[in-house]
Amino acid sequence: MKKNLSILFLAFLLSLVAAACGTNNNATSGTETASAEEKTTGNTETMTIEHQLGKTDITKSPKNVIVFDFGILDSLDKLGVNVLGVPQANIPHYLSKYEDVKYENVGSLKEPDFEKIHSLEPELIIISGRQAEAYEELSKIAPTIFMGVDTTDYLPSYKENMTLLGEIFSKESEVAEELSQVEESIKALKTKANASGKNALIILANEGNISAYGPGSRFGIIHDEFGLTPVDNGIEVSTHGQNVSFEYILEKNPDYLFVIDRGAAVEGESSAQSLLDNDIIKQINASKDGNIVYLDPNYWYLSGGGLISVSEMVKEIETSLE
Known part of the structure; x- marks a missing residue:
């Protein structure tokens, strides 16, 4: 009788241990799942961009973007990307909408308004050759990247810039389609130019x-x-x-x-x-x-x-x- 009681008591203890272990495993699994979701939804995706003036970490699909290069501005306009500020003097006629007061004036092409730019708290500043000397100062305000075209290697440089814009603003397919059309038109023009002699x-x-x-x-x-x-x-x-x-x-x-x-x-x-x-x-x-x-x-x-x-x-x- 005593032996049977001992066996039953031992079985009872083992069941308690098993239940406790099962509860702990579920708790651990639940914590891991919660962390994974929080990392996916709570963390911001970033990119590291190497460019002519340095290496810059930026946030993907940034808001409050300031653009000093009109070629980049026309590309963002084509892609439907909102821009916060531009240098409003000498804006090309086909981009005249950016002269409106709803866009911030951030200085001139060669003289950025650093104080104004700082007050706008941009997430990204895009520059090219005319602002190269201001790169260090602008980089102190916000992530700044150089996206000027290399005229000694125009088409590859242009395509690289546009592809990068697509990656930054999650517009890869739109950029690919636009580039395909441009490449086809250039190919046709080159054939025509060569034939003209x-x-x-x-x-x-x-x-x-x-x-x-x-x-x-x-x-x-x-x-x-x-x-x-x-x-x-x-x-x-x-x-x-x-x-x-x-x-x-x-x-x-x-x-x-x-x-x-x-x-x-x-x-x-x-x-x-x-x-x-x-x-x-x-x-x-x-x-x-x-x-x-x-x-x-x-x-x-x-x-x-x-x-x-x-x-x-x-x-x-x-x-x-x-």
């Missing part, structure tokens, strides 16, 4: 002065990607171009003369046409054949490198070849 010269008119641009330059996409043969392969590659004279243009005698009017972009007053209306320029092939083309400086000088601007640049050159 024509050469070209690109110049910037600025307050009575003329600068020439060739392959690998600021506007070299016309040669490097669009396929028009440069009339001079020896043009100095620099941001401001190579100073040239009317006599130089006559000597090179281009079939096409592409003109970018800085005054029209910055000051709102065109001077290029009156500057080139002279007896020397009238002697070149481009003038005789009606192929002096005044490109829209809003796309070529103020922005460029955007989903909208690059597409419009392709259209302008394609139209000029018709």
